[in-house]
Amino acid sequence: MKRILVTGATGFIGSHTLVELIDRGYSVIGIDNLANSSLDVLNRIKDITGIRPEFREGDIRDKEFLNHIFQMFEVDSVIHFAGYKAVDESVREPMLYYSNNLIATQLLLEAMQKNGIKKLIFSSSCTVYGDSKYVPITEESETCPVNPYGRTKYYIENMLRDLSCSDSHWKILNLRYFNPVGAHPTGLIGEDPLGIPNNLFPFLTQTAIGKRDAMLVFGSDYDTPDGTCIRDYIHVVDLAKGHLAALEALDNIQGINFINLGTGNGSSVLEIVNTFKKVNDVEFIVEMAPRRKGDAAKVWADTTKAKKVLKWKSELTLEDMLRDAWNWQQKNPNGYI
Numbered sequence: 001m002k003r004i005l006v007t008g009a010t011g012f013i014g015s016h017t018l019v020e021l022i023d024r025g026y027s028v029i030g031i032d033n034l035a036n037s038s039l040d041v042l043n044r045i046k047d048i049t050g051i052r053p054e055f056r057e058g059d060i061r062d063k064e065f066l067n068h069i070f071q072m073f074e075v076d077s078v079i080h081f082a083g084y085k086a087v088d089e090s091v092r093e094p095m096l097y098y099s100n101n102l103i104a105t106q107l108l109l110e111a112m113q114k115n116g117i118k119k120l121i122f123s124s125s126c127t128v129y130g131d132s133k134y135v136p137i138t139e140e141s142e143t144c145p146v147n148p149y150g151r152t153k154y155y156i157e158n159m160l161r162d163l164s165c166s167d168s169h170w171k172i173l174n175l176r177y178f179n180p181v182g183a184h185p186t187g188l189i190g191e192d193p194l195g196i197p198n199n200l201f202p203f204l205t206q207t208a209i210g211k212r213d214a215m216l217v218f219g220s221d222y223d224t225p226d227g228t229c230i231r232d233y234i235h236v237v238d239l240a241k242g243h244l245a246a247l248e249a250l251d252n253i254q255g256i257n258f259i260n261l262g263t264g265n266g267s268s269v270l271e272i273v274n275t276f277k278k279v280n281d282v283e284f285i286v287e288m289a290p291r292r293k294g295d296a297a298k299v300w301a302d303t304t305k306a307k308k309v310l311k312w313k314s315e316l317t318l319e320d321m322l323r324d325a326w327n328w329q330q331k332n333p334n335g336y337i
């Protein structure tokens with residue numbers, strides 16, 4: 001069976017993808033520098049799949065480490081998750097993001113090229129579209145990111161495009177995720193953000209469990225039916241399965257393909273909060289707060305291309321996302337320890 005190298009393997013999306021890969025019989029090698037994850041993830045993956053994944057701790061900016069990995073393991077394709085992802089941090093510390101996202105990816109690509117590995121699945125983001133004027137967003141919509149994090153993804157996408165133009169052996173699936181949420185239904189792996197969460201779901205579950213005094217809704221005067229922002233939330237298990245579909249499609253594609261991974265449906269912040277309370281039978285205080293800078297009003301994906309090229313579509317519902325997120329939070333009130 002083909003060996004798949006997964007960077008950022010112990011992170012939120014990486015860990016769920018490892019579970020799906022192992023369950024499908026793939027042989028994997030995970031790498032991570034543990035900047036935003038825990039080694040305990042590997043034990044949890046073993047509890048779910050019965051197999052402890054092959055893993056090496058290291059940084060993808062370390063050329064020697066990468067070459068060593070490529071020499072030790074016969075890698076067929078790379079799924080590249082490693083990177084930083086907090087928009088507000090990227091505004092405060094842009095150089096950190098250019099180094100760990102853009103430069104790190106360049107170093108990974110060079111190591112892949114040197115070792116003759118030219119099949120890649122890359123974690124991009126809907127942030128490359130910026131404040132899109134039209135919904136649903138298709139892959140042809142204008143890309144105009146509005147913060148340093150989004151710009152690192154945008155520059156990486158262009159680097160990948162140039163690379164694939166320079167050498168027709170490259171096969172690249174550039175996946176633009178919408179909003180991955182939820183957790184594995186076992187409650188053994190999930191999202192474990194450091195500090196005050198920036199994203200809606202961890203904020204919601206931490207408020208529900210009593211770690212935060214109130215659920216803050218940023219902005220209630222947007223041009224949407226209830227005034228709060230609309231996003232396309234996708235269950236992380238569906239997203240992980242999207243990577244299996246991408247691996248299966250990779251051999252048959254030419255050059256680089258850009259593909260949205262979302263559900264194609266938008267939900268407002270208030271809809272999420274109210275459905276969370278109902279599905280999980282919990283109560284907490286909800287407070288309206290001023291808008292955050294840079295939040296677009298409406299963002300959801302057109303998923304036609306994913307269905308066509310990957311033969312994949314999301315299956316889990318909003319209720320599944322909210323139930324699984326709460327199950328994870330309750331079973332792991334302090335995340336991984």
Ligand SMILES: NC(=O)c1ccc[n+]([C@@H]2O[C@H](COP(=O)([O-])OP(=O)(O)OC[C@H]3O[C@@H](n4cnc5c(N)ncnc54)[C@H](O)[C@@H]3O)[C@@H](O)[C@H]2O)c1
Pocket residue numbers: 007008009010011012013014031032033034035036037058059060061080081082083084085100104123124125126177178179180
């Ligand atoms: N979660 C989201 O909302 C979202 C949305 C769109 C795109 N993405 C992208 O998907 C990818 C995975 O996101 P995630 O939510 O799993 O994030 P995460 O922080 O949970 O996982 C990323 C992992 O990469 C590791 N890492 C970071 N820098 C590294 C380096 N230099 N070398 C080795 N390991 C390194 C971290 O320790 C972490 O385990 C990221 O590239 C992110 O930008 C995420």
